[in-house]
Amino acid sequence: MLTGWTLFLGIAGATACLPLVFRVLHISVRGWLSMILFAAFIGGIMQWEWNDSHNSSQLPEYLQLSADVIDGLTAIVEGELASDVRVDGDRASFEIQLSSIIVQEVKSPVTSSAIHERIIVQVRLMQEQEQSIAAAWKRGDKLTLSGSLVLPGEARNFGGFDYRNYLRTQYIHWMFKVKGADSVTAVTPQGWERINILRWTDSARQLLGSAVDRLFPEPHAGYMKGLIIGMAKDIDPGTYGQFSQLGLTHILAISGTHVAVYVTSLLMLMSWLRLTRETALTVALFLIPAYVLLSGGSPSVIRAGMMSMIGLYMAKRGLARDGLQIISAAALLMMWWNPYFLLNVSFQLSFLVTAGLMIYMPLINRLFSKWPKALAATASVTVTAQLISFPVTILYFNQFSLLSFAANFLLVSLISAVVLPLGTVAMILSFVWFPFAKVLAWVAIQLNQITFLSVECMNSLPGFVMIWASPSLLWITAYYIILYALLYLLYQRSGGDTPQYCSVGEEDTAPLHRDRQSMSTRTGGTDQGSLTTLGASVAWPEYASAFTARGAGFYTEIKISKAKRWLCGALAIGFVAGLWWAYQPSQPAGTGVVQFLDIGQGDSTLITTPGGKHILVDGGGTINFGGNEASWKTRRDPYEVGAKVVVPLLKKRGIHHLDAVIATHADQDHAGGLQAVLEQIPVRRLMFNGTTSGKEKFDQLLDTAVQRQIPLFAIRQGMTYKPDQETMLHFLSPEPGALPDSSGEIPIYEDQNAASVVFLLEMAGTSMLFTGDMDAVTEQDVLYAIQEGSLADMAAMRPWSSSPISIDVLKAAHHGSKTSTSEAWLQHWNAKAALISAGVNNTYGHPNPEVMKRLEAVGSQIYRTDQMGEVQMRVKNGAVEVRYKLVKDEGPTE
Numbered sequence: 001m002l003t004g005w006t007l008f009l010g011i012a013g014a015t016a017c018l019p020l021v022f023r024v025l026h027i028s029v030r031g032w033l034s035m036i037l038f039a040a041f042i043g044g045i046m047q048w049e050w051n052d053s054h055n056s057s058q059l060p061e062y063l064q065l066s067a068d069v070i071d072g073l074t075a076i077v078e079g080e081l082a083s084d085v086r087v088d089g090d091r092a093s094f095e096i097q098l099s100s101i102i103v104q105e106v107k108s109p110v111t112s113s114a115i116h117e118r119i120i121v122q123v124r125l126m127q128e129q130e131q132s133i134a135a136a137w138k139r140g141d142k143l144t145l146s147g148s149l150v151l152p153g154e155a156r157n158f159g160g161f162d163y164r165n166y167l168r169t170q171y172i173h174w175m176f177k178v179k180g181a182d183s184v185t186a187v188t189p190q191g192w193e194r195i196n197i198l199r200w201t202d203s204a205r206q207l208l209g210s211a212v213d214r215l216f217p218e219p220h221a222g223y224m225k226g227l228i229i230g231m232a233k234d235i236d237p238g239t240y241g242q243f244s245q246l247g248l249t250h251i252l253a254i255s256g257t258h259v260a261v262y263v264t265s266l267l268m269l270m271s272w273l274r275l276t277r278e279t280a281l282t283v284a285l286f287l288i289p290a291y292v293l294l295s296g297g298s299p300s301v302i303r304a305g306m307m308s309m310i311g312l313y314m315a316k317r318g319l320a321r322d323g324l325q326i327i328s329a330a331a332l333l334m335m336w337w338n339p340y341f342l343l344n345v346s347f348q349l350s351f352l353v354t355a356g357l358m359i360y361m362p363l364i365n366r367l368f369s370k371w372p373k374a375l376a377a378t379a380s381v382t383v384t385a386q387l388i389s390f391p392v393t394i395l396y397f398n399q400f401s402l403l404s405f406a407a408n409f410l411l412v413s414l415i416s417a418v419v420l421p422l423g424t425v426a427m428i429l430s431f432v433w434f435p436f437a438k439v440l441a442w443v444a445i446q447l448n449q450i451t452f453l454s455v456e457c458m459n460s461l462p463g464f465v466m467i468w469a470s471p472s473l474l475w476i477t478a479y480y481i482i483l484y485a486l487l488y489l490l491y492q493r494s495g496g497d498t499p500q501y502c503s504v505g506e507e508d509t510a511p512l513h514r515d516r517q518s519m520s521t522r523t524g525g526t527d528q529g530s531l532t533t534l535g536a537s538v539a540w541p542e543y544a545s546a547f548t549a550r551g552a553g554f555y556t557e558i559k560i561s562k563a564k565r566w567l568c569g570a571l572a573i574g575f576v577a578g579l580w581w582a583y584q585p586s587q588p589a590g591t592g593v594v595q596f597l598d599i600g601q602g603d604s605t606l607i608t609t610p611g612g613k614h615i616l617v618d619g620g621g622t623i624n625f626g627g628n629e630a631s632w633k634t635r636r637d638p639y640e641v642g643a644k645v646v647v648p649l650l651k652k653r654g655i656h657h658l659d660a661v662i663a664t665h666a667d668q669d670h671a672g673g674l675q676a677v678l679e680q681i682p683v684r685r686l687m688f689n690g691t692t693s694g695k696e697k698f699d700q701l702l703d704t705a706v707q708r709q710i711p712l713f714a715i716r717q718g719m720t721y722k723p724d725q726e727t728m729l730h731f732l733s734p735e736p737g738a739l740p741d742s743s744g745e746i747p748i749y750e751d752q753n754a755a756s757v758v759f760l761l762e763m764a765g766t767s768m769l770f771t772g773d774m775d776a777v778t779e780q781d782v783l784y785a786i787q788e789g790s791l792a793d794m795a796a797m798r799p800w801s802s803s804p805i806s807i808d809v810l811k812a813a814h815h816g817s818k819t820s821t822s823e824a825w826l827q828h829w830n831a832k833a834a835l836i837s838a839g840v841n842n843t844y845g846h847p848n849p850e851v852m853k854r855l856e857a858v859g860s861q862i863y864r865t866d867q868m869g870e871v872q873m874r875v876k877n878g879a880v881e882v883r884y885k886l887v888k889d890e891g892p893t894e
Contacts, residue, residue: 057173089635092134147178230296247404356388398651469654601839602669611724621672642673664772666693690714691749765878816847
């Protein structure tokens with residue numbers, strides 16, 4: 001969050017808040033303990049700053065070239081394969097530790113004694129047999145590769161995913177792109193170099209994955225590999241998406257549940273073998289790291305493994321166990337090893353939910369005190385986990401399903417207590433007795449079918465998925481504080497007329513490990529094992545005086561009880577109001593925003609009107625230049641602009657629904673991404689040019705609209721659309737033509753560019769012209785219609801055919817192609833600014849130099865997404881304020 005001088009101000013503020021935190025958690029810190037705590041706090045910050053300042057690429061220094069010059073250079077690199085190899089369709093990706101590099105500008109290579117750089121490699125496989133060649137590369141192999149160095153892509157949209165920054169947190173600053181497996185030479189290590197625990201771990205994971213593949217068909221195989229051994233990348237994207245929408249992806253990440261099942265199974269096995277308690281604990285302690293490695297070593301499983309090891313060690317030594325101290329020790333050790341764990345979503349969710357169960361669940365338990373024990377325990381865990389993970393979920397994923405509580409309550413126990421052990425046993429038995437393992441796998445498949453069907457049915461119910469804009473960290477902090485205070489008061493009130501009190505005596509910190517009898521008394525008969533109320537059981541001082549006094553003391557008790565009820569009500573109202581405030585999209589009143597998204601080579605524009613209406617014009621799309629690709633080239637989760645860029649941006653900006661989606665025409669680079677939009681964002685109307693290209697993907701888009709009961713509007717010249725009082729869309733093209741016949745068939749029109757939907761947007765006193773991919777001939781037709789007075793509605797508003805026109809923004813047609821944006825067109829509209837949406841280094845050469853000259857000749861200020869990233873224009877009272885992602889904000893433009 002902070003760096004430099006602002007960091008020191010943040011330290012001062014955090015230090016000032018520590019006494020309040022200690023007060024709430026009933027932690028007494030005095031004398032040298034407070035000094036140690038403060039020194040640890042400062043030490044952690046200093047370690048972060050030192051680590052972050054030293055996290056930079058060494059290549060520019062050693063090659064004596066700037067990063068911009070290195071970007072795109074061909075080179076020969078040597079290094080050691082430092083990760084497992086991921087083969088997906090026609091791509092193999094992995095990481096290498098550089099030892100030398102030779103580029104044309106450097107006569108001598110940089111030796112291993114000088115370079116300490118890790119890079120990520122992507123190999124484009126040219127033949128199907130190259131998949132097996134790439135799969136044979138193993139961690140520790142010495143590689144020689146020929147390819148080109150590339151800077152990772154940065155965020156090109158406001159709030160978009162920054163791949164460059166993400167790789168930086170992995171200490172990676174460069175990508176190396178290779179064409180063909182024949183450009184890679186791999187040498188297997190010999191002698192002592194063959195001793196590589198991670199290499200053996202990769203082989204073991206691959207062996208276990210193969211066993212699962214033999215037992216389960218798809219999509220069960222990928223699902224079970226993610227569930228049992230943490231191979232989440234093998235999960236079918238459709239299945240993962242269904243689970244993600246219901247907040248069930250934590251099941252597919254190896255975490256505390258898996259480690260608990262593993263440790264419990266080990267202890268039971270050793271108990272059957274009649275090993276002593278000390279021996280069993282020692283064996284389990286040393287076998288946990290093996291499980292952490294086999295399961296992939298994600299932050300969540302490292303956390304669970306470390307906590308289990310600390311807990312087992314303390315149990316072996318007979319020491320008291322305090323859950324908060326154990327989880328804090330695990331967090332500190334992990335961040336000491338790698339401070340960037342703090343930025344990892346898995347790390348954040350794992351620690352937050354685990355700590356939240358310790359702190360919040362004892363308060364929530366009382367709410368389910370009248371339920372049967374088994375149901376009460378499941379409900380408490382589910383509700384607590386959902387409430388704790390909610391802010392982080394909407395921060396990163398911008399959606400939350402109201403059915404998430406029900407889904408977790410119904411399915412988590414089934415999956416973790418039945419399917420997980422069953423699948424694990426089947427996988428192990430497959431190496432010994434395959435027929436019986438197949439029987440167990442069949443049972444697991446039937447249970448999986450129930451799970452998949454339940455998830456699909458829940459996701460099919462409309463209206464339960466809520467889209468949230470990313471909240472601020474201040475709001476998240478307030479959420480946790482208010483939630484704790486509210487639950488604390490509810491816990492106190494639910495104790496009955498004579499609440500039970502518990503004193504922690506002279507202890508500075510209430511330990512988590514309590515005996516069953518005292519815990520049962522404290523929580524109304526519910527056994528909480530090693531969990532505690534963490535201060536909620538400590539009586540308020542006011543209550544102590546109320547119960548020790550008589551007469552006036554009784555009056556004091558009643559008065560305090562009323563005050564607590566009022567406080568509880570105020571907190572509840574504040575909590576709901578805070579949720580409502582965070583759910584509402586923030587936009588100044590009377591202000592409209594036009595956001596030209598950077599989606600590469602294509603078009604996508606989000607218009608938000610002063611009245612809060614949202615209109616999406618096109619959705620980009622991934623173009624397949626090779627036609628129908630061979631099946632082996634198909635990737636498990638191929639990149640698609642709509643799903644990977646447009647939809648996440650809409651969700652991050654809190655777009656709950658789209659009032660209108662306009663597909664200017666059926667070309668893939670304009671309409672392809674709209675399929676994901678219609679599937680994930682509620683849409684109230686779809687406007688298009690009334691024709692289809694006859695291609696499968698656009699027909700699928702129209703079918704999806706019909707299935708979801710989205711009204712379709714065939715746009716024609718002269719139509720208007722008025723979403724609110726300050727906004728009007730005047731449609732200039734296409735001209736009236738063929739309409740669907742009596743059979744309802746939509747006419748096929750191959751020249752989609754000429755049939756593009758063209759409209760003039762008038763909003764908040766400004767005017768912007770959207771042109772799709774119209775060509776010069778269509779431009780002349782529109783100008784002729786204006787001059788002839790065919791567009792009566794527009795002519796009534798402005799004398800466009802008899803006086804000079806000056807609009808604020810012209811969106812150049814067809815990405816700046818030379819086939820449009822003619823001189824006559826530009827002279828007629830006389831735009832103050834022009835926007836060109838084009839991809840970086842696109843193969844078409846857009847924008848065309850002649851078009852650029854024509855725009856400059858009419859004096860238009862030019863904005864380009866290929867150079868500036870996303871361009872946003874905020875309009876109010878006739879003024880346009882422009883900002884763009886990759887260059888410093890320009891400020892207001894008249």
